[in-house]
Amino acid sequence: MTTAKPPVFRFAPSPNGYLHLGHAYSAIMNHRLAEARGGRFLVRIDDMDQGRARPAYEDAIFEDLAWLGLDWAEPVRHQSAHIPDYLDALDRLDRMGLIRRSVATRREIAAGADVAAAAGTPWRRDPDGGWCVPEDDLFLPPEVLRKRRETNAPATLRLKMADALARLDAPLTFREESDGPAGETGDVALDPALWGDVVLGRSDVPGSYHLSVVIDDAAQAVTHVVRGRDLFYATAIHRLLQHLLGLPTPVYHHHRLILDETGRKLSKSQGDTSLRELRAKGATPSDIRRMIGC
Incomplete structure (x- = not known):
């Protein structure tokens, strides 16, 4: 027993x-x-x-x-x-073909969003209000891309969301012990696609919050994640990464904010x-x- x-x-x-x-x-x-x-x-x-x-x-x-x-x-x-832990996770996702390297700067991303909005084809925003950024070649000049790739310029590592979701054979759910922002409780399903190609790492930071938190929770055998409601929708990303990396799923409790x-x-x-x-x-x-x- x-x-x-x-x-x-x-x-x-x-x-x-x-x-x-x-x-x-x-x-x-x-x-x-x-x-x-x-x-x-x-x-x-x-x-x-x-x-x-x-x-x-x-x-x-x-x-x-x-x-x-x-x-x-x-x-x-x-x-x-524990930086090697995050680098290993990024490498595993890369070997799955799920990482794309973006060399666009924040200023260029903002400019690209402005151009798209002026053309009547605005980019979507994620649940946190950030841009769902498309592939670099859709808004950066070809010569800029070529030069940066040739010189191995600093890059942002993004999850290829569509390819990641294609690996699912059923919707991802998690157990919510409290009430979410709209009263969600019990077994909850959220759509990771709302986040677009979310950032998982950068040249100067080997793991984003989204990646490091799921690696840390698994490494420490965390069974219950109790955090603010502002992170409720981010749980969709965390569940997706847990699935892709074969990590356990904690019970979640998103408490009210002060x-x-x-x-x-x-x-x-x-x-x-x-x-x-x-x-x-x-x-x-x-x-x-x-x-x-x-």
């Missing part, structure tokens, strides 16, 4: 700024559910972007989590220590008040829990 392994939850912040109330809510939710189910709570450091990651921010993450009264299993996984007074999601990049600032003003862990409703 086999004994079921305890569930595994994780909180995976990026060390590119201080934690705010939204991070506190997600961390507390993961920790609380892990305790209630007799599971393990992990902290993972999403430091793939070494250009923005700072040791001081990482130290502050651990300090803030401990101040909130949370503890976690060791060792802590750092994405920057918003500011205007209804905007809190963000480090927008300079929203950090836990560090609230602590300096005298806030206690109990105050934080009251502020976020947990």
